[in-house]
Every structure is written in C-alpha cells, then in structure tokens.
Amino acid sequence: MDSSASSTPTVTERDQWMVEHQVFQMYDFFVGLPPKAQSAMLELQRENHMKYLIKGLKRLEPSFSVLDANRPWLCYWILHAITLLGECVEPELEDNVVEFLSRCQDPNGGYGGGPGQMPHLATTYAAVNALITVGGERSLSSINRENVYMFLRRMKDPSGPFRMHDAGEIDVRACYTAISVASVLNILDNELVQNVGDYILSCQTYEGGIAGEPGAEAHGGYTFCGFATMILINEVNRLDLAGLLDWVAFRQGRECGFQGRTNKLVDSCYSFWQGGVFALLQRFHSILDEQLALPHSGEGDCTNDSQKTGLNASCPVNLNSIGYNFIKQPAETASLFNSLALQQYILLCAQDIAGGMRDKPGKGRDYYHTCYSLSGLSGCQYSSAKDEDSPPLPSEVMGPYSNLLERIHPIFNVVLEKYYEAHEFFAMS
C-alpha cells in the first residue's frame, strides 16, 4: 500500500491543489520581483481600504439585502476595520451610528439585526463592540445595561449555555457573544456563568479543537469562541490546552494562512479566529506547562490551579476584572505560530488592490473578511510584543513599518485603547 499519485484525487485533494496552485502562483510572482516592487506589493492599501469602508457605512447596494438582519455586524466590521487602520470617522457619522444602533436596541434589552427586529446575541455583541469602537460618552451611555443583562438572563438555557435569540439555537457562539458582552459591560455574574464551562468542555473534540455543539467537528470560529469564553469565566484550566494548541498549530498550512478545520481550505478570516487563539494562549503558559508536566496531563477535566497568573480557579475572583487583568498581564513573547507567513498571506493573497479584503484569491471582497483579516494582521504584528509599552520591532511587521495597525484586545476584538475607555466608563456606572 502506498500513497500513489496515480489514483484519482479525492474532492479534498483536488480543491486543495487548486487553491495551492493559485496561492503559489502569487508567491512565485512576488519572489521574482525586484525589491522595490516587492515592497509595493506588501503595502497595506490603506487609502483604498478606507474608501471601501466609508462607502459601506454610507450606502450598501441591493445585494446586501441578504444582510438586512445583520446591520450591527456591518457597523462593527466596518468601524473596527477603520479603527485598526488608525483612522476615524467624522463626528457626524459617528453620531449617526449611535443613533442607528439605538433604533436596533430592543426596549426589553439587547440589539436586533435592524430596527424592529427581535434582539439576538450576535447582533448585540456586534452593536456593543461597534459602540465601544466609536467610544465617547454618548455612544457608551446609549447602551441600556440593565436591559441587556435581563436579555442575557432570558437567553440563558437552564442547562448552562445560551440561545442566540428567543427560542433560538444553542451553540458555543452564543456563549461567547453573551459572556463577552456581559464582561465588557461589567454585568457578568454567577447566574450567567453557571454551567457554561461544562458545555464548552463538552464541545472540545478528540482532535483538540472546539466544536459548535457537542459531537460536532473542531472548528476555528468555535475554538476561538470557546476558548475566549473559558478565559472570561475563569475556567481555562479545565480545557486540554496542550491538545488545543497542537490542533490549532496544525491549522496553518503551506499557503501560510489558516484553515478552519482539518483538511479544509485556507480562508483569511481564520487569520483572526485561529491566529487569535495564539494571542490568548500566550498568557496561559503556566497552565500549559502544568498540563505537559504530568504524565497523563491534559486529559479530561484538569482542575490544577494556576497560582502565577492570578487567574486562579480556587480563589474567589471578580469575574468582571478578568478581561482587564488578562491584558495587563505580561505575555510569553515566543509566538507559537508563523506570524510572518500569516502576514504574507493576508497582504499578498487576501488584499483586494481596489480596497477591501477577501477569503482567498478568486473570491470577492467583503466587510467580514476585511474586518477579520485586519484583526488577524494586527494580532500577528503584536504577537511578539511583551507588553503594551513596547511597540513591535520592524522585523515583526511584514512590509513597510507603516503597515502597523492598532493593537487589539484579543478576547473581545476591539482596539485596545477603546477597550480601556469602555472599561473605565462601565466600571463607574
């Protein structure tokens, strides 16, 4: 028995070869260019990206009707991308955002996909993150926190996880969006947190990654959501972190970008969902070490405490401080993925020269991929930075240093500066 190339390729093999062919064509072309031309290709097309983003904020074509129940997402994807680029939006437009999102806010709490729509956890997450990204008193005070809390309580299923909307689906995304919003608004409590960890744990698969529901396949989006949630509820030590790391490390392929699942295709959005997991892992090396040191470590429900991180399961912890303490803690500077390779994929393959970013060559640009490619790019640039006060070295930034984006908070995916402002604001309320 041998792995002979003469047998007909399977669908997976064929799809993979086609993408590799396209991607390597771009890389081969790039490598053949003189240095100046190479520099130009690696440049982040800031101006064009801004044009594309601002245009979307102001008007969307009829084909966007299929996103009519996702308009807070459009706000977040666009505003977050703009903020990552270090740009801002005219005050009048900012006011319009706040005004519009207020109309998406349900009188009984939470935000829907548009005015008059039922509140939904994903659009609530998007709206809150968008308002935090706008920042300022008007924006932040427009969120009715008491009502959001009531909405979250209603969405909580008695068994532990959350439903996306009234009588909606339960999955790991719902857990993340609910807990993330609660944490960032300073309304997280034991009622919301109860049994969430059990559910997420049941979603970690035999592969090491995390699935959307128990039994489903390990997937990048859900892995990020599950891991980030466990951090926020202070139950990281229950996950098999070594297994998770091994799975996510293998999600970066020859194309240099990340795939969402084993044997599937590279996609620029996973630059954040998968790439972002490494930023989270950087602050849990002590738990990783503990799990690796024991002979049968990493199996099942580990309840080892982590004294060093201060994120200690056995000590009473202020749930609402976790997000803040997380980012204030120093990180291990060794990044365990290939940051420059990922940056190369984002800059050379995901960028649309005319503005915006796409999944992969051959696909069209969209705001979702623009947001998550840039978020992933930021993650890469800051992956070796020890703390906030040390900016990345030029050697850590692919292309001209002017490609440097703003730093994000890796749990919430909002620009760090904006997170701090929100944290201070909601701590006082």
Added chain:
Amino acid sequence: MDSDEGNAQRVPLSQRPDWSDVTPLPQDDGPNPVVPIAYKEEFIETMDYFRAVYQADERSPRALWLTAEAIHLNAGNYTVWHFRRLILGALDGDLHDELGFIENIAKSNSKNYQIWHHRRWVAEKLGTDATSKELEFTKKILTVDAKNYHAWSHRQWVLQALGGWDDELDYCWQLLEEDVFNNSAWNQRYFVITMSPLLGGLEAMRESEVSYSVEAIVSHPENESSWRYLRGLYKGDIESWVNDSRVSSACLKVLRAAKNNCIFALSTLLDLLCHGLQPSQELRDVVDGLNTSGTNQPDPDLGKTVCSILECVDLMRANYWRWRKSKLPAQAI
C-alpha cells in the same frame, strides 16, 4: 395567494384586495441611518407588510404566506422565521409540507443558521416520523458538500433525538471510501462509535477502529485526519495509546518509507515519547537516519532529535517545534 416567481408579474401588496385592511409599517431607520441598504421596491413592501402583521401579532394563513415571501427575499431574517413558527403553532400547520418548504429554501441557502434551526424545530415536532426524511435530507445536502457543518450538526441531532443509527457507521465508511481526507466523515465516525446505542462504546470499538485507522494511515500518511482519529480512540486512556504497539509500528512503517509525508508520523512519535514510550532500536535508527541536522552522535534523547527534524521538515511550525523541544520531559530516554 400565489408565490410569485417573476418580479415583472408581481402584483404589489398594496393593490391586493386581501391585504387592503393592513397598513404597512415602514422601517424605523431614522433620518440618517448608517449601513443603509438600497432595498428593491418588492423588498421594502414585503417587509413593511411583515412588520405590520408582526406588530399586530396576526397569526393567520396570509401572514404565513407573507413570511414565506420575506424568507425568499432574505433567508437570514431570524425574526421572520421565529414569527413563522408562532403562526405554524397557532394554525397547527402541516409540518410535512413545511419540510418541503425548507428543502426548497435550502437549495440556495445551505449554510444558513436559520434554515437549520427551523428544520430542527419541525423535526422535533414530528418526532420519529421524520427520522428517515431527515437522514435523507442531510444526505442530499452532504452529497453536494460533504463537509457542510450545519448538515452534520443536524444529522447528529437527528440521530441522538430521533434515532436511525443502523446504517450510520456504514455511511461514514462510504464517505471515507469516496474521500479519505474528509475530516467531517472521520468526526462522524467518532461520534457513531462513541454514541451509538447499537455499538458497545469507545472501548468496545477500539480494536477494530485502530485497525481501520492504521490502514488509512499507511495508505495515506499525509492525511492528518486518520492520525488524529487514531489518537482520539485513546481519549482518556493515554497509557493504552502509548502501549498499543500498532501505534508506534505505524510510525515506524511510515518513517521507513521515508517519503515526503512523515510529519504526522514524527509528531505522533514525539507525543508517544512525551507520554513515556520506550522506543525500540529500530525506531531510534530510522529517526537518526532522518536526522540531517549535522550532528555525528545520535542524541540519546530521541525526543530532542525528533523535534530537531521537525524544525527542519515542518518549517511552518518551526516555532511550535522549538517550544515543544523546550518542554520535553526531563528524563533522557
């Protein structure tokens, strides 16, 4: 009440006598909305009438029809789907017809959360009457895209809630015959052997499953799915994984063939060593043979050697292998 296919022929709702009593409710976007969508006329009108019946909580046949219209225009509007369920409940609507409706929408929207959630709701109400239909439906979707995440989730839910496990292991086998790289099929296989009430559970199935995965490994060593599956068979019992000679001999076999696909074999060997495997001389020899990093003396710590090799042959993960090397158990093996 007809379902309009051609826009050109569509009679606006405002001109239909059976809607004359309803005042359409415009969207409250405000004077300066952001991310405003340039909706087509038909969309605006349909949604204005939907808002009206939704606000009035009118659970009538015409409202049901209107939700179908709205769904055709935007299958992602979860509010419309939710209201549709309320109407179906109130009217005690024919849920078998509903399955047909969903299948129709799914043709162009197979990756939409709302459709699948709605399908689950209908199937749950129909109970075991729906079992074979649901298995058939998901199979259809998977024939077009064998990795559709929603389809697999739904299929798993059907099996657990409604049953129908009889042919599932065989279905996995078929899919893997067609495409041994289909990780979703491997995942489903794991699901079946651990959860099926017709089989004995993971431990009982382990023997045959190890044989199956080792065969897959040897014929396609570059297939990550089978290696992870093999490891997964020993979840919760790492010691047995380390002690199962078939695992280390699969590594040996692949490494001996010395083709360009030894990364998973090396990675697996590394994990085995970290968990206490006492490597045979043959394993040592074949690894040392692969070590082209220039040292004359083979390192007594085989784990270190394996990491060094991986740093060279799996460049993308060089940082990871370097870190793994730094975390090797203290004892030299």
